[in-house]
Amino acid sequence: MKPEGKKRIWSEYQKDIADDKFYFVRSCIRQTFFPGSDTTFLKILREVLGKDVYENPDHTTCTGIGYHTEVVPFPTIQTVVARNFALMREKGYVNYTPSCVTSFGIYTEILETWHHFPEEKEKTRGYLKKATGREFEEPENLAHTSDVLYKFRNEIAAKAKYKLINKHTGKPLKVVDHIGCHYAKMFPSKGVGGAEYPQVLAGLVEAFGGEVIDYPERRHCCGFGFRQYFVQANRGYSISASKKKFESMEPFQPDFIITNCPGCNYFMDRWQYALGEMEGKTYGQNGEGIPVLTYEEVAGLVLGFDPWEMGMQMHQTDVEPLLRKMGVEYDPDKKYKGPNGEDLGKPMSPRFVKENA
């Protein structure tokens, strides 16, 4: 591997990312899967970095999943997106910051469509006016929330309580970075580092002291291809895609996986459990799974946030092996307690993937 070659490509795919005054929009599905991640993003931006982030409760889904499964027609999704842009301008913001990679891909695709086919934009303007009476303007800056953390990675690293270093060996933790397909595969120039060797998460990992693993199936889908999963008969493709990735990364002994897409996080986390139950196979060290973290969770851990306050007990693949490697101070007894100490109930343990090995 020639690192200088990767750095050359990275230098060709840098993008403008706003510095402040973010209009933040949540993912539809992520808050169910990893409920603390969006909150952690807001906490880092507002409390650690002192940025202005606005969140509008009137924001709706981008309808991306419906669009990609051919339930929502293109004129409809353009109008929904235009409405979300209109809401942003009404609040005086110009920097649109979605936390979902599918949404980021949708916004990028529609902005590109309007750039190349201005008549589509004019039609959408008419639809929005007719449906809501609103006017819209395009954002001045569109950046995924992982782009924003990438931009501030050095500021976060400067305030770090922990590093991505194995406290037992003193060596950098080995990290698999997995980028959602819709982040840059459709429009490589819109992603930090491009589509083939993305830098957005690798940059975070390196800034926090970790080491990124380049494994053969790095570019392969996580298993949440919409047509693989939403069509029930195709779900075997979904889990086999995940399995292919785990088998490819296993020899490199990753300490954890970091992703920037709600679906990738979910499927790489949950399918490890399912594969364990189906085949008795585990992919982490000592019979454990490989923890799968969002980028906000990684930044939050580095900053010393409490893992349970970030909702990391919601992961199906246990994160505690990673916490111990990093030397994170945490209380195992609070893992399944609510904010007021109430008992949340402990899930059943998997049969094969070890917890707290």
Place this chain on the structure above:
Amino acid sequence: MKKVAVIGGGVTGLEAASQLAQMGYTVTVFEKNSAAGGHVSKWDRLFPNRRHSIEVVNELKSYLNGNPAIYLSTAINKVTKKDNRFQLEAYNQVFEADAVLIATGFELFPAERKEEYGYGIYDNVITSAELEGMFKENGYPVKRNGDKPKRLAFIHCVGSRDEKVKRPYCSKVCCVTAVKQAIEVKEAIPEAEIFCLYMDLRMFGPGYEDLYKEAQQKGINFIRGRLSEASELEGSRVLIKTEDTLSSKPLKMSVDMVVLMVGMSPAQGTDELIAALGLQPNKDGFVEITDYHLNPVKTKVDGVFAAGACTGPNNITDSINAARSAAVEIHKYLNNK
């Protein structure tokens, strides 16, 4: 005595200069690099008969005996035409000519633009030109760690017939070059397993089909499929993925070395040169000629001719033919002035 300026000192420029000098013109060749011979001088052996390229280059260079004269490391950066004469400028020197031949050749497609193939990133992904360099230096290919590869894949059409990298045209010579190189590797490392991943094989020249047959007889494996991506494995081996389009099955294999058969791209700087002469590039970025059938060296500007790979991908034979054709056309032009 009338003067002819030849821009480019590769095989086309040298051959045309020689022919024109023999016709009695004063000929000056301007070569931007420090040595004449162009890409051919960097090659080890040539298809179809595997003649050493140095023989061809040395013979062409032997014509440089004062007329034609050659200026090395001299890039023409400005050309103007006034009263049917041309003024060529290079580093504050001005040269005059009655006719100009553009013979600026080509550049190899920058393989790093096919990012998914990992050139410049993975240790053992090289270009066809680099393999020729290895043949010249060692007589066989070597991995980055100095070992001989035992399993190689040649990837055809890298930067050719590829809309994604804006190279929709065929570069013509890569197919037969891959076959030649595959045979040479097999001869140098008999135990090596060799795979050629091709779209279709364009064996149009004399002896090419024979080479292809020889390769098959020597055990080279031909797989009809385009490389989708390469990844690096532990130990710097390379995992490649393709679809075998004859069996309609995805294919994944690991090899010690990947050789990218890079195509021909328009030479850098030629676009500025032809713009200065009032010419347009053709749709692929090469010099546009006015009549592909009856006068394939004439441009739309009187007194300006173009030959060789600056007009599009060419092999040496076609370049030499174009050079001679250009010499004849320039002679006709200068005699009718």
